[in-house]
Amino acid sequence: MRDGVEGTVTPIVDIEDVTFGYGDANALEDVSLRIEEGEFLGLIGPNGSGKTTLLHLMLGLREPDSGSITLFGEPAHEFEAGERIGYVGQRAADRGDAMPVTVRETVLMGRFARAGHARLTDHDREVTAEAMETVGVEDLAERRVSALSGGQRQRVFIARALASEADILALDEPTVGIDADSRDRFYNLLDELNAAGMTIVLIEHDIGVLTKHVDTVACINVELYHHGDTVSFLESDALTDAYGRASGILAHNHP
Amino acid sequence: MSTDRHTEADPQLDGEPTEDTRSGRAPWIREGAELVGIGLVGTLAVGMLAFIALDWLRAAPGAIGSLAGSWFAGVLTLGAWADFYLGTNVFRHPFVWRAAATGVLIGIVGPVVGAFLVHRQMALIGETLAHTAFAGVAFGMLFVALGAGLAGGAVALFGSSGTLLLVALVVSAASALGLQWLTDRTDSYGDVPIAIVLTGSFAVGTLVISWSRDFVAIAIDIEDFLFGSLAIVTATGARLVAVLSVVVVALVIYNYKQFLFITFDERAAHVARLNVDRYNALLIVMTATVVVGAMQILGVILVAGLLVIPVAAASQVARSFRETLYLSVLVGQVAVLGGLAVSIGASLPPGGSIIVIAIAIYLVAVAASDRSTSLSMH
Numbered sequence: 011m012r013d014g015v016e017g018t019v020t021p022i023v024d025i026e027d028v029t030f031g032y033g034d035a036n037a038l039e040d041v042s043l044r045i046e047e048g049e050f051l052g053l054i055g056p057n058g059s060g061k062t063t064l065l066h067l068m069l070g071l072r073e074p075d076s077g078s079i080t081l082f083g084e085p086a087h088e089f090e091a092g093e094r095i096g097y098v099g100q101r102a103a104d105r106g107d108a109m110p111v112t113v114r115e116t117v118l119m120g121r122f123a124r125a126g127h128a129r130l131t132d133h134d135r136e137v138t139a140e141a142m143e144t145v146g147v148e149d150l151a152e153r154r155v156s157a158l159s160g161g162q163r164q165r166v167f168i169a170r171a172l173a174s175e176a177d178i179l180a181l182d183e184p185t186v187g188i189d190a191d192s193r194d195r196f197y198n199l200l201d202e203l204n205a206a207g208m209t210i211v212l213i214e215h216d217i218g219v220l221t222k223h224v225d226t227v228a229c230i231n232v233e234l235y236h237h238g239d240t241v242s243f244l245e246s247d248a249l250t251d252a253y254g255r256a257s258g259i260l261a262h263n264h265p
Numbered sequence: 266m267s268t269d270r271h272t273e274a275d276p277q278l279d280g281e282p283t284e285d286t287r288s289g290r291a292p293w294i295r296e297g298a299e300l301v302g303i304g305l306v307g308t309l310a311v312g313m314l315a316f317i318a319l320d321w322l323r324a325a326p327g328a329i330g331s332l333a334g335s336w337f338a339g340v341l342t343l344g345a346w347a348d349f350y351l352g353t354n355v356f357r358h359p360f361v362w363r364a365a366a367t368g369v370l371i372g373i374v375g376p377v378v379g380a381f382l383v384h385r386q387m388a389l390i391g392e393t394l395a396h397t398a399f400a401g402v403a404f405g406m407l408f409v410a411l412g413a414g415l416a417g418g419a420v421a422l423f424g425s426s427g428t429l430l431l432v433a434l435v436v437s438a439a440s441a442l443g444l445q446w447l448t449d450r451t452d453s454y455g456d457v458p459i460a461i462v463l464t465g466s467f468a469v470g471t472l473v474i475s476w477s478r479d480f481v482a483i484a485i486d487i488e489d490f491l492f493g494s495l496a497i498v499t500a501t502g503a504r505l506v507a508v509l510s511v512v513v514v515a516l517v518i519y520n521y522k523q524f525l526f527i528t529f530d531e532r533a534a535h536v537a538r539l540n541v542d543r544y545n546a547l548l549i550v551m552t553a554t555v556v557v558g559a560m561q562i563l564g565v566i567l568v569a570g571l572l573v574i575p576v577a578a579a580s581q582v583a584r585s586f587r588e589t590l591y592l593s594v595l596v597g598q599v600a601v602l603g604g605l606a607v608s609i610g611a612s613l614p615p616g617g618s619i620i621v622i623a624i625a626i627y628l629v630a631v632a633a634s635d636r637s638t639s640l641s642m643h
Contacts, residue, residue, distance in 0.1 A: 069536050092538025099532055109384045111529055112585040119529065122522040123537040130522075154584065167533075174537070 020083045021046050022178055022209050023068050028077035030063060037063045040077070041234045045211065047177075050204045052224035052240075053213045056253050059231040061213045062182055068211065069095055069180055082177070093123035096171020096179040098164060100186050107156050113166050114151040117142055120173030141172035145199060161185075161192020168199065178209045185214070197223050217249070299591045306598050310373055310510075313366035316340060317507040320363070320500050355609055363503040364495040364562060364615070365605060370510040371559040371571065372601035376579075376593035377517055378555050379572030381528045381548055383580075390549065391569035393444065393463045394437050394556045399565045400470035401436030401557075402490050405429035407477055427501030430557060434505075437553040440466065445546050493564030493616035495608065506558040513551050524548060525586060562601075563616040570620040571597060578627040581634040596626050 023045040030038045037060040045051050045068075053061045066072050067079055070086035079086040082094065120141065121134040142148040145165040155163055164184050171179050179200075185193045201223055204210050214220045220227060220240075227243040229235040229252045236248030243249075319340070322333035344356030355361050382388060408416050409425045419428040440462065447458050474487055489497040517524065526534040527544050535541050552572070559568045579592035604619030611618075 071532075071535060090538055092536060095536050097533045097536040099530075108580075109529055110580050110583045110586055110589045111525075115525075115586055116529070119522075119526045119533075122526050123539065125522065127519055127522075152584065170533075180536075 019046065021080075022049075022082060023086075023211075024078075024080045025064075025068065026078050028064075028067060028074040028079060030060075030067060030072065030074045036232060038067070038074075038230075039233050041230070042077075043228055043234060043237055045209065047209055048204070048207055050200070050210045050223065050225045051212065052220040052227045053211065053230060054215070054217065054220055054227060054249075054252075055230040055235075059252070061230050064230060065180055065182055065211065065213060069097065093120075093174045094177045096120070096168070096174055096176030098167040098171065098179070098181045098184045100183050109156075111155050112152055113142065113147055113155060113158070113169075114138065116155055116166050117147075117169045117173050120170040120176075123174060137175065138169075138173045141169040142166075144172055145169045159192065160188040161196055164188065164192075164196060165199065168203075172203075176208075178211065179203065181210070181212045181214075183213050183215060185216075185219075193219070296588075299588065299595070302595045303591050306369075306373065306594055309369055309598070313369045314507055314511070316362055317366050317500075317503050320359070321504055359500075360496055360498065361609065363500060364498045365602075367498050367503050367506045367558070368562055368601040368605050368615075368619075369598065370506050371555065371562065372597035373594050374510045374513045374555050375559055375571035376575040376597040377590065378513065378548070378551050379576045380579075380586075380590055380593055381524050382552060383573055383576045385528055388569070388573045389459050389463070390441075390444065391552055391556060391572040393459050393466075394441055394549075394553045395560060395565045395568045396463045396470070397440035397466040398433040398437040398553070398557045398560055399490065400466040400473070401433030402429050402487075403470040403473040403477075404436060405432030407473065408432050410477065410480075424499060424501045426497070426499045427505065430502055430505055430561075433560070434554060434557045437557055438550050441549040441553040442546060445542075445549050448545075449542065489564075490560060491564050491566055492614050493560070493562045493567065495562065495605070495615055498561050502561050506561075509554045509558050513555060516547065516551060520544065520547070562605075563619060564614070567616040567620050570623060571600070574620065574623040574627055575600065578623070578630040581627075581630040596623065596630075600626060 021044040023043070025041060025043040028038060028041045029036060041060075041064065043064075053064065055061050063072070067074055068081065068086060070079075070081055070089045073087045081089045082091070117138050118130065118134070121130060121138060125131075125134060139148065139151075142151055145168050147162060147166055147169060150158060150162060150166075155166060158166065167184075168179070181200075185196055188196070197219060200210060200212070204225075210224075212220070212224060221244060224240060226238060227240050228237045229243065229248040231252040235252040236243050236246055316337075319333045319337045322329055323337050324330060325333065340362065341357055341359065344358075344362065347356045348354055379388075379391070382390060405428060409420055409428050411417075416428070419431065423431060444458070444462060451458070486494075523534075523539055523544050526537070526539060527541055531541055555572070556568050559571055563571055575593040575596035576589065578596045579589045583589035583592050600619050600623035603622045604615055607613060607618040607622070608615040
């Protein structure tokens with residue numbers, strides 16, 4: 011447990027000099043990053059830049075080749091309290107299209123990590139109902155997930171994370187293939203959750219979205235090009251450096 | 266900044282159909298009917314388990330043996346009376362009861378296990394494991410023919426047909442774990458490894474059988490294992506299915522949440538710290554056991570159908586995963602009992618009869634539902 015600049019508060023995630031590769035090439039090199047409680051962090055970078063890998067390392071799904079990652083103060087790979095982590099992947103990652111599962115059954119899955127093999131209790135069902143209300147899908151509770159729109163479905167997965175009573179929410183490009191209105195509603199929901207104290211890590215392509223909603227931005231392309239608040243990020247050269255000068259991205263001074 | 270907490274039902278925005286408007290009737294009628302059906306199936310299954318237990322206990326010494334024996338004879342007498350009234354010559358024979366008992370039980374565990382396979386591109390796993398079981402049967406015949414040592418002991422304990430099934434079970438379960446290992450390395454249930462194992466094990470099986478035909482005197486016809494047969498279900502075979510069914514159902518009940526979560530969203534389950542590899546391995550070994558048990562009646566070639574088709578039919582009309590499980594068990598029962606009736610009545614192979622009825626039910630389910638029929642295997 012390190013004492014950071016802020017005093018004796020343990021960061022939720024502490025990444026120190028992490029290097030990780032699949033085979034020969036390194037996906038991540040010497041990345042160091044801390045996420046404080048209640049922070050809303052955006053991860054951005056070109057395709058194949060290691061953002062998803064970094065997220066998986068943070069969540070303990072993989073171990074770094076060198077360096078260390080702690081999650082809630084423990085080495086991420088050894089962290090066992092899975093119910094404290096909420097995860098929302100890309101829209102196509104689940105079997106919702108094919109499997110006949112209802113919204114309620116999906117959100118209930120958030121309680122499984124806590125319940126283990128025991129039967130679910132009334133408390134589990136209450137928490138599930140509250141989670142569905144918070145994201146606004148309680149009217150859809152008995153609908154099959156496959157019958158929902160993309161935006162509704164992703165909100166169901168947030169409800170699942172809330173039902174899990176997670177302390178950190180990790181999202182990997184959650185709004186791919188979702189229409190603009192649903193996307194706005196989705197990110198407004200994230201803002202609300204963050205305002206209520208949820209720590210959020212978000213991988214997102216759309217720079218406009220990212221800078222409008224997150225507190226801090228980490229720009230990654232194998233290495234970490236910038237980690238700081240959104241204003242300084244936009245003013246820096248991090249984007250052009252990370253994406254390469256040939257890509258010609260302009261950083262506007264959007265408010 | 267508007268935050269609409271309450272969603273309007275807006276799937277029409279994406280042009281998707283609304284489904285819930287069609288059931289004006291009280292949903293509890295539907296749920297009640299399903300629960301009654303499951304209750305009936307459960308009662309039937311318990312009855313069949315009891316019959317198999319009697320069949321086993323008759324050979325026990327002392328009072329238990331004679332009591333079991335008299336009850337067993339009582340069942341057959343009831344069967345004889347049923348024959349008398351119906352003008353048939355069916356229910357007085359023990360082998361029919363054993364086949365029916367086996368059928369009822371696999372009609373439950375087949376769909377139950379299949380529900381967790383079908384949606385993960387694992388439907389072919391059942392077929393593959395059936396082919397490895399076939400190779401297992403071939404090796405089992407060699408093993409039995411050895412006659413000495415371990416083989417002799419096994420035959421004395423389980424009978425030659427029972428030993429065949431046990432060897433098939435071991436081979437199939439080992440192949441299952443091997444396939445799982447291969448999949449973990451390649452991160453998908455690829456077509457190529459499956460095709461290789463599927464054809465390779467069948468090839469090895471046929472070679473072993475041909476080669477051993479000269480010097481091994483086997484009283485069992487391999488074709489019965491290929492296509493299924495009622496007569497091939499011995500007392501030991503039925504007992505094996507009984508034990509496996511109880512174990513599989515217990516495992517599914519105990520691990521229902523874990524299996525559901527991993528089937529639906531494996532990565533999120535991994536994040537939540539469920540031991541995904543262990544549950545996948547368990548599921549695949551359970552599939553191997555169900556396949557070996559069901560192989561007797563359905564035959565190696567058709568056994569995968571009982572894993573897949575009832576679940577496919579149920580998925581067309583079910584409104585939740587739980588309902589899918591219930592309905593697929595009901596469909597499995599109707600298919601098995603109907604298929605056995607047709608098979609006995611018209612002297613047709615049981616495997617084909619069961620599968621054809623299952624497919625007929627599936628087609629009715631497709632027609633009855635207004636969902637798209639693509640049970641995408643992704």
